[in-house]
Amino acid sequence: MKFIAITFARTAERAKFDFLFLAEGLRLREQGGHIYDLDVVGRPDTFTVLAALAAVTEHLGLTGTINSTFNEPYEVARQFASLDHLSGGRSAWNVVTSWDAFTGENFRRGGFLPQDERYSRAKEFLATAGELFDSWHGDEIIADQETGTFLRDAKAGAFVHTGQHFDIHGQFNVPRSPQGRPVVFQAGDSEEGREFAASSADAIFSRYATLNDGQAFYTDVKRRLAKYGRRPDQLLILPAAAFALADTDAEAEELAREVRRQQVSGATALKHLEFVWNRDLSAYDPEGPLPDIDPDVGDDHISQGRAQVRMYRDPIATAREWRELAAANKWSIRDLVINTGNRQNFVGSPATLATTINDFVQADASDGFILVPHITPTGLDEFADKVVPLLQERGVFRTEYEGTTLRDHLGLAHPDEVRAERAAS
Structure with a gap:
């Protein structure tokens, strides 16, 4: 695992990418009461992995998914502030919520929150963490020449927060970090998720793979920013993108088909x-x-801990649609899943991929992409060697890092600058 993570991170940095992103699962998923076989390797602790990668990279941003439902603001703020110091200002936080009691069983509080309360807690969680990050703001550092230590005003780090979800007061023990706060990512596509991103996030993931759908999502989210006193460039839209790359478009199409068949076994x-x-x-x-039988729409679900379950809000309608697709195309069960599941967003030669990616950005369907290679740790190598140089030749991608922090890479202002701008307006 150590070799995989280091190799992957160093390739991303060699390509001058903005950041590496780690997803997280707080419990191994189950199917029919058994651990899902693709999850047997588990999910190591995010902060431990990112801290290790900070030691072997110099510029690459380090993004971790940390849950706001089963953590507390003080501990998460402390961990991110520490990571930001350790990495020289390269940390980012993908703020997520947990939606099921299955995951909650791993935690003392257990259970789960309704969707509106999850986002209410997440928004207050993020705001509270921000108060902790800012609690050192503006205090004088005084050097003690005799002992070589640094002293601060006794009020440095003091905080008080009283709200619906958190009632805490104390003293934050990590000084102001290089970025002030980590860059904040958000992944929700619901109405609540889009509003949360517009009010509080620096970047939001998008799941829309086509140009038209991407443009619709981009326009909808960006238009929400004004009511929170924010400009369109203060929230980045970043879809996840898988790709199949080969010397020619035809070879890439064949590779894409082969990858999908390998990813989707019969089981x-x-x-x-x-x-x-x-x-x-x-x-x-x-x-x-x-199957010619209809789905069971009961509350108990055979699959536990999988976000895909929430994607199919009307199982009866989905089953009907899939039967029609399978009949029209003479697809088997496996064929259907291959053709309706996650597919490569970009398929083609290096020139085709470079053109398509740039077209999406220029057409306001995204501000960039989070690449998801189909194999690790070497899945980024060919993209880095063949596609990145073409984007650089077009002048649409950096040839060198021009700043030291992740905010610099993403073109995002420091929180203090944002505050000063709002105060002046």
Whole structure:
């Protein structure tokens, strides 16, 4: 694991990418009461991994997914402030919520919160952490010449917060970090998620892979910023993007097909179908037709801890749509999952990928992309060697890092500058 993470991070930095992103799961997912077989390697602690990567990189941003439902502001703020110091101002926080009691069983408080309360807690969590980050702001540092230590005013780090979800007071024990606060990412696509991003985030993920859908999402989220006194350039739209790269477009298309077939085995296809049917489908032939029975729409779900379950809000309608697609295209269960599941956003030669990526950005469908290679740790190598130079030749991607912090890389202002701008307006 150490070799994989270091190799991946160093390749990203060699390509002059903005940041490396780590997802996180607080519990191993289950299917039918058994651990999902693709999860057996687990999810190591985010801060430990990012701290280790800070030691072997100099410029690359370090983004970690940290949950706001089952953590507390003081400990998370302390960890991010420490990481920001350790990395020289390269930390970022992907703020997420947990939606199910299954995950909550790992925690003392347990249970889960309704969606409106999850976002209410997340927003207050982030605001409270911001108060902690800012609690050292503006205090004088005084050097003690005799002992070589540094002293601050006794009020440095003092904080008091009283709200719906948190009632805390004390003294934050990590001084102001290079970025002031970590860069904040948000991943929600719901109405609440988009508002949360518009009010509080520096970047939001997008799941929209087509140009038209990407433009619609981009326009919707950016237009929300004005009511919070923010400019469009103060929130970045960053879709996740898988890719298949080869010397020619035809070879890339063939590679994309082969990758998808390797990613979706027969067993994986049946597991995916169970997300919608909410039934044990292990007796079905993945190379055969879809089940003729309807999904079970009960509250108890066969799949636990998977975000995909929430994507299918109307299982009956989804099953009907999939049956029609399978019949029209003569698809088996496996064929259907291959053709309707996550697919490569960009497929083609280096020139095709460079053109398509730039077209999306120029057409206001995104401000950039979070690349998701289909293999690690070497999945970024070919992109770094063949596509990045073409983007650099076009003048649309950096040839060298021009700042020291992640905010510099992303073109985001320091929080103090944002505050001063708002105060002056």
